[in-house]
Amino acid sequence: DAGVIQSPRHEVTEMGQEVTLRCKPISGHNSLFWYRQTMMRGLELLIYFNNNVPIDDSGMPEDRFSAKMPNASFSTLKIQPSEPRDSAVYFCASSFTGQRNTEAFFGQGTRLTVV
């Protein structure tokens, strides 16, 4: 398996524009997580899904952020409109969650710069 695949790797956009980040989890994994990494807040969980259903989106900073998982092999994180303070590295991760939790595998991340 190629691991968790995120696209794009880098995104530079102007303030006010819509940004869509994409993630393909590892096949067979049933949990998917979106994290954001900043200097100030470290790795913070934004939202996570189990079996394609959003479980907890309490980490989503504002209504400008939304995430979807239309099927087991694809998820998007959308920011509309984007603001400079959204600049960060966004990571997608997936894991198989059964009776016991296991490690999550991370993608390479998308470095977002909003100017």
Place this chain on the structure above:
Amino acid sequence: DQQVKQNSPSLSVQEGRISILNCDYTNSMFDYFLWYKKYPAEGPTFLISISSIKDKNEDGRFTVFLNKSAKHLSLHIVPSQPGDSAVYFCAASANGGTSYGKLTFGQGTILTVHP
């Protein structure tokens, strides 16, 4: 409220010596603990984990110790190598229930191993 804390932002060690990275947690529901390593421009990669039913887990040069009564865990790297230089994240999750493998991360510790 930071439930997982890594109080040392950085650690510098000589090659061949032991590196000890520390982590404290506050949530008594956590019962599965992980360490991740992160290189620049890459996603975090899983290193080693430990379940709360154990107090030690070893994998080659890496050993994780868990002290449940103190809510403290540590990662020992022996011997340290320059290639170990990276950011190390401690993470924790609660098995079962509705956690679905959700990981809560510490702020990270930058380890530098000098030749």
